[in-house]
Amino acid sequence: MWNEIPCHATEARGKFVSAVDGPRIDTTDWSSMSEAEQVRHLEVEGFVVIPDLLSAERLREMRRELAALPTEGMDYSEHQRSCVDVQWTDSPSCIAVIGLPEMVGFLERLFGDELICTSSMYAVSRPGHPGMAIHTDAQPYGSRIFGPQASAPKLVRVLYYLDDLTPEHAPLKVVPHSHLSLHADANPYRRYLAHPEEVMVTCRAGSAAIINQSVFHANYPNTSETDRELFAIAYRPAWAGPIAQVEEWPAEKVAGLPEHVRRYFGSLNTRKIDFDVRNRSDDMATTAPGINPSRWDG
Template sequence: TRGFFQRTQPGCPGISMHTDGQPHGSDLFGYEGSCPRLIRVLYYLDELTPDRAPFRLVPRSHISFHAEASPYVRYKSHPEEITLVVPAGSAVLVPSMLMHGSHPNRDPRPRELLQFGYRPAWAGPIQPVDEWDPELVANAPDIAKPFLQSLNTSSFQWEQPHKPEGMRTEAPGINPSRWGDK
């Protein structure tokens, strides 16, 4: 998926609590957020202090199936939200269904970050999205070009028989035992 640079200027009012996933698309982001599996990496170029637009989140909200966790709902605040203050150079991983936002920037300096979205190739958007700017891809360093593949890649097959031939009996990627005894 995409990445971008974000600058939060002094006086910015902050961002309401929201999720980045919109499984049916949205008026705001089109079908960019419709990928069934998506994680964002926020790489903070500046220290997050309590006054410098710190990140806030509701722990474990990404695993809730309750209507109040709908990806189309926004909240001003939440009584169990926590605030992250981290040093410059920190990366915060945000699952697409995590309820999160930011506090206002009351610091006299801007807060800057790089944001990248990642998804598995099978987890493409449910409808086509705009591709990368061809000029950006053409001018990208060779080391970056493998990451600038089609944004519409999806290897998922929607039509599945109930009992396909050759079904597997192992799936280590979903084994509960891979998490240890915790």
């Protein structure tokens, strides 16, 4: 469901309301969703929020660990800062979240496959952050920003918010359904300053937004007086490797990860494909629940 502030609507189509002034705010009751409904929202809308995954105590520990990490400003604003490869830092509470059972269990069922973690990073939007350009995290031929790893055909990014997302606190911006478009405007290499049908997503601290890598998204400016922090982790199914060879994780560093996290740091070049697939074979399956139209019915 969508809401707008202020309410100066010019046109309405179903649950979408076009506003003259101000953003449209997503008013979905995330806590009432079944897992099948969560899957549907992620697959159709391009994102979903799973609320209240991190306890107040864990949030405190994560904030303390992340505050000690060095960050670099982005080329467009020093007020948007990040630290990559958090898994190699002295941040045990954050590293443990990479293997959070509630999340990885959901993703394993979503993908029907083993998970490969491709990145973990800390990002902070400080007061004065102007907002990101609307973009995708998918580049099917790789890119200077993301490298060949962005060519993985299936990937989601999990955004754990360490602070409440309010309209003033650099909330998530999404263009729903944009990952489904076949139009040239959906070329994943394109970027936009704004979009008339963008939606603002707010949630409580400790919640996680999961975004399809191909959905157009960003964040809004931070017009508050406090930082907005998040811990972002990218996962893909094991079969969906990049189109080109990428540098592997350092084996000695992987060996030092907790066992329940290490299992998600398999080879970044893992791909389970059959290049020599035949048109028709004698052992083809006759069921595939993962593509059932009824999968959204629970």
